[in-house]
Amino acid sequence: MAFFAIGKNLVIFLTAELHETNVDAARNVSTWIGSCFLTPVIGAFLADTYWGRYKTIVIFLLIYTIGMLILTVSASLPLIVDVSSNSGIRRVAVYLGLYLIALGTGGIKPCTSALGADQFDGADPVERATKGSFFNWYYFSVNIGSLLSGTVLVWVQEDIGWGVGFAVPMVLMVSGLAVFVAGRKVYRYKxxxxxxxxxxxxxxxxxxxxxxxxxxxxxxxxxxxxxFRFFDKASIVAPSTGEKDTAAATSPWRLCTASQVEELKMLLRMLPVWASMVLFFAATAQMSSTLIEQGAVMDNRVGPFTIPPASLATFDVISVMVCIPVYDAVLVPLARRATGRDRGLSQLQRIGVGLALSAVGMAYAALVEARRLALARARMPAMNIMWQAPAFAVLGAGEVFASIGILEFFYDESPDGMKSLGNAFAQLAIAAGSYLNSAVLGAVAATTARGGEPGWIPENLNQGHLDYFFWMMAALSLMNLAQFAYCSIRYRGKTIC
Structure with a gap:
């Protein structure tokens, strides 16, 4: 909940409180989200090598809480002192808090789902089948927090105050840490x-x-x-010419076991699948950047209520929470009868459906923006914000297929001693997608805003062409789906996917 309470409305906080431009705010949000999914590599390394998953989660939760405290205090400063003359200090405090949170996220994201999956015995057929549902319901529980953040906490931030809106998830974070530690004696540890x-x-x-x-x-x-036969040379004994060479040849940096070589090959075989997810997450990153900015220039009145733009992300969450039970209870049994697989769809098929839905979501967003622009330029009443809901819902359905599919895929296909690292690689795709989105936004702004032209994403979106940007993302998503289909047909893993 804490992560979503910050991420969902961060672009509004940066533009309203720190007075950043639309492009700068969108890029900074994407960069921060990318950092949140880059640091899991650090957490996974520490968990698999030194601390174990439980200890890693506890330590990084403490770092996360410190970051939340700094962010809460910096957001509350306008209530205490005049920040107009100290805006630079406040900006530093905000970003210090944000990036401590990003660091804290690094030990939580790769380890919580892996620790949960560790509770299932892979040798037990019943527990092995249940583990597939675990990933679905793990993602479901994450989205409960996202739902509350996108409704209750977004409203608190905009109607009561940013300080209170950040303080509530901080308190919940401390409570969650206490509950997690209380259960330490009943967990299974690898x-x-x-x-x-x-x-x-x-x-x-x-x-x-x-x-x-x-x-x-x-x-x-x-x-x-x-x-990848070149790497087989690592397990071949090189001819020696003397006693010193014989000793050196036994060094693990010159001679490796065949199982070590196969571990590397497993990771290399997964790279094309991982690369396909990068563009998917660049598309879904629009839900926390450009789609929020689009909603800010639409009519946000729904009956007697005024809907904050960030609350439209609730339809993403609702879509996830509806699709997961339907997928588990309806689609899996139907697909199981058709395919003969315990999980119904293979992991790669599941990811492919998600990639297709991301293209549909971006195309719909482009159509909405084209219509919104036409109304704005004709000086007609603004388009209602609820027209955005299907875009969020379709992208949310895509997450049910692709995001959960990639978690399962990396956990099952990673070598046995690299489960946390495998989850970190899945999170790393989100980081790369966010960084890619940030880079694309910067490139679009630089190439389209020339010669006095406002560009595709100007300060006043009514003067730009955000619809062109969405069409570009839809086209890239379709090309991504095509290359994924090619790679998945050729994929040969350690399990039948």
Missing amino acids: KLGGSPLTRVAQVVVAAVRNYRVVLPEDTSGIDHSRQ
Whole structure:
């Protein structure tokens, strides 16, 4: 809830309180969200190598809470002192709090779902089947927090005050930490498997050092896959010329086990799937940036109520919360009868459906913006904000398929000692998508606002062409779907996907 309480309305906070431009605010939000999904690599490394998942979660929750405290105080400063002469200090405090939160997120996101999945015994057929539903309901519970943030807390922030709106999730964060620690004696814990990044690095270094080694033509006696054969050189003993060379040859940085080599190959095989998710998350990043800015210039009155633009993201959450039970109770049994798989759709099929829905959501947003612009330029009444709801709902449905699918995919396909790291790679796709969105926004602003032209995304959106931007994202999403289909057909993993 704390993450969504900040992220959903951050673009409004930055424009209204820190007086940032539309493009700067959208880029800063995307960069911050990207950082929140980049730091999980740090948390995953510490969890898999040194601390374990439980200890990592506790430590990073404390860092997160400190960041929330700083953000809450900085948001409350206008109630205490005149900040007009100290706006620079306030800006520093806001971003310090935000990036401490981003760091704290790093130990939570990759470890909570992995720790939850650890509670299921993979050797038990019943528990193994139940684990597939766990990821669905884990994502469902996350979206309960998102729903409350997008309705109650967004209203508190805009109608009562930003300080109170940030203080409430901070208190809930402390309460959640207490509840989590209270259950420490009943959790199942996995043994640490050493540094996964070190094992991967050893294979790369050993293969490069042994690049002159000729691979044997007959490899039937070696348990390894046929892809990326260059890395098989890491498990081949190089000819030695003396006692010193023999000792060096046994170094893990010159000679690795076949299982180590296969771990690296597993990660490399997953890269094309990971890359496909980057553009998907760049599209869904519009829900916290350009779609919010679009809603800010629409008629936000619905009957007697005034709807904050960020609250439209509630339709994303409602879509997720409706689609997950329907997927679990209706679609999976139907697909199971058709495919014979326990999970119904394969993980890659599930991701593909989500990628297609992201293209549909962007195309719909473009149509809405084109109509909104036509009305604004004809000086007719503004388009109602509820026309945005289907875009959020379609993108939310896409998340049910793609976001949950990628979590399952990376947990199941990652080597056994890299489960947290696998989840971190899934989160890293969100980070890369957010950074890509930030870069694309900057490039669009730089290339379209030339020669006195306002560009596609000016301060006054009525003078721009945000619809062109949405059409561009829809086209990129379709191309992304095509390359994903090609890669998924060729994919060969450690499980049948």
